[in-house]
Amino acid sequence: MTRQTTPRSHEVVLGEHDLIVSKTCPKGKITYANRKFMAISGYSEQQLLGQPHNIIRHPDMPKAVYRLMWKALQQGHEFFGFVKNRCADGSYYWVFANVTPDLDLQGELKGYYSVRRKPNLETIKQFIEPLYRSMLDIEAAGQGAGAIDQSVAKLESWLQEIGIDYCHAMIALYQQGKLPK
Amino acid sequence: MVNSHNNTSRGIPFLHTQLIWGSIFCYLVITATFIYSSWQYGIDYWHVAGGAVVSTILALQIIQTRRMLEILKRLNNTLTLSVKGELHHRVNSTKGLGELGIVAWALNDLLDQVESYFKEVDTAFRQVSQGNFNRPPLSAGLPGRMGDSLRSITLSISAMHDNQALLNANSLASNLHKMNTSNLIKNLKQTQQDLININESSRSVGEQSSFNAQEAQQSLNSVGAIQAAINEITHTVQQVTEVVQVLSQDSTQVAASLMTIKEIADQTNLLALNASIEAARAGENGRGFAVVADEVKALSQRTKSAAESVDKILQGFSRRVDEVSSVSEQSQTVTQEMKQMVEQFEARFNQLAHSSETSAREVEGICTVIYHSLVKLDHVVYKQNGYVALGEQDKGAEYQAVQVNHTQCRLGRWYYENLNQGQFAQSQAYKALEVPHKRVHSSVHQALALVDQDWQKDVTVRDAIVAAMQSAESASEEVMHWIDQMTEERMQQLGLT
Numbered sequence: 001m002t003r004q005t006t007p008r009s010h011e012v013v014l015g016e017h018d019l020i021v022s023k024t025c026p027k028g029k030i031t032y033a034n035r036k037f038m039a040i041s042g043y044s045e046q047q048l049l050g051q052p053h054n055i056i057r058h059p060d061m062p063k064a065v066y067r068l069m070w071k072a073l074q075q076g077h078e079f080f081g082f083v084k085n086r087c088a089d090g091s092y093y094w095v096f097a098n099v100t101p102d103l104d105l106q107g108e109l110k111g112y113y114s115v116r117r118k119p120n121l122e123t124i125k126q127f128i129e130p131l132y133r134s135m136l137d138i139e140a141a142g143q144g145a146g147a148i149d150q151s152v153a154k155l156e157s158w159l160q161e162i163g164i165d166y167c168h169a170m171i172a173l174y175q176q177g178k179l180p181k
Numbered sequence: 182m183v184n185s186h187n188n189t190s191r192g193i194p195f196l197h198t199q200l201i202w203g204s205i206f207c208y209l210v211i212t213a214t215f216i217y218s219s220w221q222y223g224i225d226y227w228h229v230a231g232g233a234v235v236s237t238i239l240a241l242q243i244i245q246t247r248r249m250l251e252i253l254k255r256l257n258n259t260l261t262l263s264v265k266g267e268l269h270h271r272v273n274s275t276k277g278l279g280e281l282g283i284v285a286w287a288l289n290d291l292l293d294q295v296e297s298y299f300k301e302v303d304t305a306f307r308q309v310s311q312g313n314f315n316r317p318p319l320s321a322g323l324p325g326r327m328g329d330s331l332r333s334i335t336l337s338i339s340a341m342h343d344n345q346a347l348l349n350a351n352s353l354a355s356n357l358h359k360m361n362t363s364n365l366i367k368n369l370k371q372t373q374q375d376l377i378n379i380n381e382s383s384r385s386v387g388e389q390s391s392f393n394a395q396e397a398q399q400s401l402n403s404v405g406a407i408q409a410a411i412n413e414i415t416h417t418v419q420q421v422t423e424v425v426q427v428l429s430q431d432s433t434q435v436a437a438s439l440m441t442i443k444e445i446a447d448q449t450n451l452l453a454l455n456a457s458i459e460a461a462r463a464g465e466n467g468r469g470f471a472v473v474a475d476e477v478k479a480l481s482q483r484t485k486s487a488a489e490s491v492d493k494i495l496q497g498f499s500r501r502v503d504e505v506s507s508v509s510e511q512s513q514t515v516t517q518e519m520k521q522m523v524e525q526f527e528a529r530f531n532q533l534a535h536s537s538e539t540s541a542r543e544v545e546g547i548c549t550v551i552y553h554s555l556v557k558l559d560h561v562v563y564k565q566n567g568y569v570a571l572g573e574q575d576k577g578a579e580y581q582a583v584q585v586n587h588t589q590c591r592l593g594r595w596y597y598e599n600l601n602q603g604q605f606a607q608s609q610a611y612k613a614l615e616v617p618h619k620r621v622h623s624s625v626h627q628a629l630a631l632v633d634q635d636w637q638k639d640v641t642v643r644d645a646i647v648a649a650m651q652s653a654e655s656a657s658e659e660v661m662h663w664i665d666q667m668t669e670e671r672m673q674q675l676g677l678t
């Protein structure tokens with residue numbers, strides 16, 4: 001399948017007002033992707049619908065980030081994160097993603113909803129890439145769930161250093177390009 | 182939309198029904214045409230082929246139309262659910278449906294934007310309600326009014342944040358103020374209790390020391406009695422000594438007289454001896470004379486022996502007088518010493534009585550100061566209660582506490598119990614106190630009555646409340662002044678200034 005495509009160093013950059021939207025069922029299988037999603041990722045609707053969302057997962061992303069994401073979603077919280085995704089042709093694109101649970105009128109979980117916006121690439125170079133690289137190193141060094149725990153711990157110690165919670169830090173990086181004092 | 186469906190579709194069959202009837206009609210027409218031309222011109226290859234092609238095209242057309250109708254149904258469903266508020270439905274798999282696909286994608290895009298908009302607003306406000314102002318709604322990617330709306334929400338959240346800080350500061354200040362006043366009253370009440378205790382104990386010290394002074398006076402009286410008794414003894418002893426001295430002098434004189442008597446007796450005896458010699462010389466003539474001479478001789482001898490025995494007695498008497506005299510001299514020195522001692526004792530007692538009396542007066546001075554402070558403190562507590570009662574929503578303990586009038590509070594009770602009595606009768610300050618004190622109470626009552634009106638809305642009511650409390654404060658200042666004045670007067674009376 002297309003998933004086996006080797007990553008390339010070519011970067012696709014989002015437009016200023018682009019919104020990449022996708023939805024999944026509660027199990028994480030794609031139920032909807034908007035046209036921007038398809039245009040940027042290079043996948044067709046048929047290729048996407050019913051697939052697990054990791055179809056666009058890039059190997060440069062630390063597993064710990066998704067661990068945190070699923071933990072937040074399961075607690076009914078929203079999640080923010082800078083995510084590097086892979087296109088069908090192996091190129092990559094950075095997004096600032098927001099994932100939230102989708103509830104029906106009775107408040108029952110119907111799936112998840114994700115909106116991705118254009119991040120500042122400078123901010124990513126300055127803060128996110130070094131952080132993710134160090135987390136990836138930890139994950140590569142160890143094996144199994146323990147390594148992800150250590151990677152999560154690494155992220156948490158980074159947060160402790162700057163003294164704010166994860167979501168607040170991510171929004172500040174997205175909006176101001178720097179960490180709040 | 183549900184309504185418009187009802188109105189516009191009344192009596193008109195649905196597209197789906199129209200499609201079924203239309204298809205049946207078409208097939209009937211095709212079949213009829215086929216039968217007619219076969220009957221008219223006979224069955225040939227072209228007829229069959231033509232009929233088959235037309236039927237196939239028609240079948241494909243029907244399938245495509247049914248897909249379109251299916252998508253229309255899903256569009257309708259999605260719209261209906263969106264109208265109900267479920268924004269998470271989308272219409273996908275519309276490939277190859279041309280204009281209908283465009284409509285579906287346009288609806289999807291719209292729903293993406295609307296859902297994003299509401300999620301942003303929802304999350305941001307939920308966070309705000311939990312006190313987190315660091316999650317503003319993100320406006321990127323949302324066009325026109327929606328983006329503007331999120332940007333102004335971001336602004337208002339930051340304004341709310343500032344406001345929240347201000348509110349917190351305010352509520353802190355007002356809480357602190359409340360805490361302060363309630364603590365102030367508590368502290369004042371504690372001080373009041375302390376003063377009451379001090380007042381009681383210094384009063385009992387005062388009583389003790391005036392009791393001491395009385396005791397000392399009484400003791401002094403008994404010392405006086407002792408002194409009088411000693412004086413009397415001294416006097417008597419002196420008299421005795423004098424009598425003894427006189428006696429001693431008399432006895433010396435008596436001894437001297439006895440000496441003279443003895444000498445006279447000796448000379449008389451000598452004379453009698455001479456006379457009896459002369460009588461013997463004169464013989465008979467002198468016989469009678471000799472008798473007399475003998476008699477005289479006997480008499481002188483008896484006189485001498487009597488004088489000698491008196492002398493012996495007197496010598497014994499004189500020895501005893503000497504003894505008495507030395508004893509009485511001794512007792513005189515003893516009584517003298519006693520007298521000195523009693524005098525010293527008396528002087529010391531006098532001092533004690535005096536200092537007791539001074540301290541009794543001083544203690545009374547302290548009591549006055551303390552009691553007046555207590556009265557003032559009670560007055561301050563009354564005012565504080567007034568302020569708290571004004572700030573309270575419900576009429577609590579403080580409200581009840583300030584309901585008393587100027588005759589029922591501690592100051593009032595003290596004032597009217599002592600009305601024109603004792604030291605107060607002449608006091609100018611005491612007379613001057615009544616009017617301002619009455620005004621303090623009436624002003625506080627007036628302010629409390631105003632609080633029942635709609636002061637939140639009416640500025641004149643608020644001003645009137647402040648004015649009433651101001652009047653209470655100025656009257657209270659006068660009260661304080663006159664109480665101080667009374668203290669001073671009393672101090673002067675006690676000679677303590």
Ligand SMILES: Cc1cc2nc3c(=O)[nH]c(=O)nc-3n(C[C@H](O)[C@H](O)[C@H](O)COP(=O)(O)O)c2cc1C
Binds near residue numbers: 052053056083112
């Ligand atoms: C609504 C939603 C959107 C997601 N978007 C992405 C995404 O853009 N890229 C990605 O790598 N994973 C995304 N995920 C997470 C994947 O489901 C998956 O957990 C992740 O790619 C990790 O893959 P793994 O479980 O194979 O390690 C998304 C999940 C949900 C529920």
